[in-house]
Amino acid sequence: MVHFVGAGPGAVDLITVRGLSFLKNADVLIYAGSLVSAEFADFLKKDALVYNSAKMTLEEVEEVILMAEAEKKTTVRLHTGDPSLYGAIAEQIAFLKEKNIPYDVTPGVTAAFAAASEMGMEYTLPGISQTLILTRTAGRTPVPPEESVENLARTHSSMAIYLSVNRCRELKQKLLAGGYSEDTPAAIAFRVSWPDQKIIRTTVGKLDSCQENEGIVKTALVIVGDALSQSDFDRSCLYDPDFTTEYRK
Structure with a gap:
């Protein structure tokens, strides 16, 4: 299994609860070291393997994933911000689909x-x-x-x-x-x-x-x-006393 996880913009405590849970249980971490803090590795199990993808090609990342899958290990692919935005995950997901490797994506704060x-x-x-x-x-x-x-x-x-x-x-x-x-x-x-x-x-x-x-x-x-x-804007209708909603007349 491969979990794509959004690490958020930088601060370690801005990762989501779900993303942190995957990270704590990962056997292999591949993280974007040029933009993601190395401190995230502190949450890993002691025997987890860590790879910095800033120094790797796509093919080298794929090789690590295949190795992990062969050994029935779980991989977390940790991306900066949100993986869906300039995260280059489409090409990685295409590879996983081709190899029938299950995956999921956890959003992050961009x-x-x-x-x-x-x-x-x-x-x-x-x-x-x-x-x-x-x-x-x-x-x-x-x-x-x-x-x-x-x-x-x-x-x-x-x-x-x-x-x-x-x-x-x-x-x-x-x-x-x-x-x-x-x-x-x-x-x-x-x-x-x-x-x-x-x-x-x-x-x-x-x-x-x-x-x-x-x-x-x-x-x-x-x-x-x-x-x-943040000036000269209109009041929101949502909380206007003259505005009817499903919950307030």
Whole structure:
């Protein structure tokens, strides 16, 4: 059995209860060492085997899984954040299906939600934004043309932009081309929930200068949208005394 588990954004105590249970009972751990804390190995059984996938190819990961299966061992594949978002699990699941190896997936807290928690913000403010877009700019991994930042920016939704902080100058131009103003609130969230986390509040027009001044080139999220200001929003209907629900007249 292989359990894909979302480790969360960094802090060890942000893993889910289910994910922690799988981890404690694992015989083999394959974790994304470039982004996942090595402290998670402290929860393992003493005789568990540990592999850092940051130094491995897909084929090497598959070899470890096959070895574990041959010995009737349980494997936890520990991914950063939530496995379904930029986690490269589809190719691993395709391999497991081909080999008839059972698996399941346990969700995790992604950086966009950890950053919102740290800033005490809500992405979906009534009258401001009711949509959150999770995306990235094109790099070595391409992005479909219809999903370009310029196109997505035209919605003026809240946006959480992954894997792009090292291209803030390009990102700024694309956001402006899509219709965000230079004064639109923005933030750079670096290593959210880690001991050295840093959240820099800025604007779209100053994104590139802030990134350069801070020297942040990886493991950071760019957040854009008027929801960041947490002001001038409408009251939610859910708790309005004049609003009828299934539970309240």
